[in-house]
Amino acid sequence: MGDLDYIFAVARIRVKEKSLLTDMDISQMAGMKDDRTVLGYLADRGWGDGDGATDAEAVLRAEERKTTELVKELKIDPAVxxxxxxxxxxxxxxxxxxxxxxxxxxxxxxxxxxxxxxxxxxxxxxxxxxxxxxxxxxxxxxxxxxxxxxxxxxxxxxxxxxxxxxxxxEAAGQKSKSRLLRDYVESTVAVSDIKIAARAQKTGKTIAFLRDALAPCRSLDVRKLAIAASESEEALINCLDQQGFREAGEALKESPSAFERWCDNKLIQTIRPEKTNSVSMGPVIAYYLARQNEIKTVRIILTAKANGFSEEATRERVRDMYV
Amino acid sequence: MTLGMVFALTGAVLSTALAGWGSAWGVGLAGQAAAGVVAEDPDQFAKVLILQLLPGTQGIYGLLVTFITLSNIGILGGNPVADTHTGLLYMLACLPIAIVGLISAYHQGRTSVASIGIVAKKPDQFGKAMLFPAMVETYAILALLVSILAITNIG
Structure with a gap:
């Protein structure tokens, strides 16, 4: 299918994007007193199966199912x-x-x-x-x-x-005709490698472990990353800085949750240009990924609320939204 | 039938065929986007329909030029074209709306698709959204004027 064959799908997605949660919605939920209030807020926004379910996981799974069904309905290339x-x-x-x-x-x-x-x-x-x-x-x-x-x-x-x-x-992404998919896969591999390196550094893993764990990546020299992560956190931060991932290093210095947030936000930054694209399957893929990010963020908030995390601790963990 | 008449008729046919082709293309593209919006939000039907119709004007301009040409070359009126030179002039006079109609209708269709995207997300911005494809119309109107002026001044 050519880019122009996705006009109908993109138009539907544009309407659907109106119901995506915004940063303001997320901030509001982070400030709520408990998970029941958050679930009530989500039910008002049409989340869940409309049966007033109070099981957070059931609501999230219903949303995942709805997104999958929509994307399938839009006849996106099954390979994508x-x-x-x-x-x-x-x-x-x-x-x-x-x-x-x-x-x-x-x-x-x-x-x-x-x-x-x-x-x-x-x-x-x-x-x-x-x-x-x-x-x-x-x-x-x-x-x-x-x-x-x-x-x-x-x-x-x-x-x-x-x-x-x-x-x-990486292999499937490089074969894809979609520029967004290629960029997204590249970002995913880079972010995953950085995440693995950061975790391995914290737990004192050997360079041999890192070499086995890090996947080859075009935008990141994983050999240098493995060496840096096996040395010290400072070496890792310097390595990230030299390879164009200064923000990752800064987030790593701040806190583990700030780093995890940077990882997800980096992926959202990759898909954000699709908000102004009127043709191609890019906006549909971006919507699917934005929904996954949204569901993940809501899961974080619900878990934080259920475990009595403070509002500040919850806010530190929430991700940027697509819209 | 003279060779001049063949050229003149070719021009008349091209103005409807090419401009109509462009309009069909543009309206088709915008129609897909309009259908996508209405599938999710039927209340936007009237707004997206207007945006869908905008690329349709080039086909009408082409038809108008064809009628004027036919009225001048002895088919619907006027004197039959007797020489090749005049026939070629008619054909050249038809080309602005034929070519610009085809290209502008396609691009107006794509702009309409983008504007329908605006209406999908922000229905209250319809007025602004309509201006973008309307801008493309300017060049179709200029081409129409040139074609009409040229045809009516031949001979």
Whole structure:
């Protein structure tokens, strides 16, 4: 499909964007006294299935479902939608491997997925029928499963799957005709690598661990990043500064939550130009990602409120909105 | 039929065909956007319909020039074109609206799509949104004037 074939979809998205939460809505929710008040506010904005559900997770899942259904209805190239679902798919793989190896059942650890939801993933892993997985997942699924069975090292398993996910996204993103998707994937890989490096530095991981965990990235020299992260926080911040990610270093200095917020805000900055694009699938992809960011932010607020976090602590964790 | 008449008729046909093609293209693009907005917010129907119709004027201008040409070359009135030179002049006179009509209608359609996006997000900004595609109209009107002036002054 050419760019002009998305005019109908983009026009629908423009109307839908009116109902996205703004920074002001988020600020208002962060100032509310408890999670019930936040859920009431969201219900007034049309969130949930309209049945007055008080289960936060049910409301958030209903919103995720609505977004997925809308994007499917708009006939977006299935390859694009598949690429955007890679993180969920690889997450389900990790959850499946852990459930099988630890025999601890946790249905909520899985994302809903038509083809690779909990049941399908567990069946594939139990039968070791890795060929039933998408081609880009097969090799890592088998390797991570074997590693987990043999070593019981959940972290090793996680870094293998996470890196494979980023590499698969990078490969699929570069093939995409959508400039937004290419930029988004590039930003995602860079931000994920920075996040891994920052966490590894805090927990004192070795350079060997970092080399295994960091996915190759065009906008970031991951070899230098691994060396810096294995040295000290200061070296990591300097490295980020030299590679054009000064804000990441500043956020890292501020606090872990400020850093996590920078990571998500960076991705929102990548998609923001789509607000003024009238054709192409870019605005639809941007809307889908904006909704994911919105749901994630609401989840943070609801969790903070349910756990009695102060208003200030909640505000520190909320992300910038797309609109 | 003389070769001059063939040229003159070709000009008349081109002014309707090319300008109409552009209008169909532009109205089609804007129509897709309008349908997208109405699918989510039916209250905006009247506003987006006006924006959709804006690129349709070039087709009307082309038709007008065709009628004037036909009325001058002996088809609907006037004297039949007797020589090649005059026929070529009629054809050249028709080209401004034919070419500018095609290009401006397409671009007006794209501008209408963008303006429909404005109405989708901010319906109260309809007045401003309508001005952007209306600006493109200026060049179609200039081309129409040149074509009419040229045709009516041949011979």
């Amino acid at each position: 939608f598949e690429l955007l679902s890679y993180p969920n798919l690889y997450h389900n793989l990790k959850a499946g491997i852990k459930e099988i190896c630890t025999s601890e059942s946790n249905a909520r650890a899985f994302y809903e997925d038509e083809k690779y939801g909990r049941e399908a993933m567990l069946r594939i892993l139990q039968n070791k029928s890795f060929a039933d997985l998408p081609e880009h997942m097969r090799e890592v699924a088998e390797a991570a499963y074997t590693t987990m069975i043999e070593t019981r090292d959940g972290q090793r398993c996680d870094i293998m799957v996470d890196r494979a996910c980023l590499e698969a996204m």
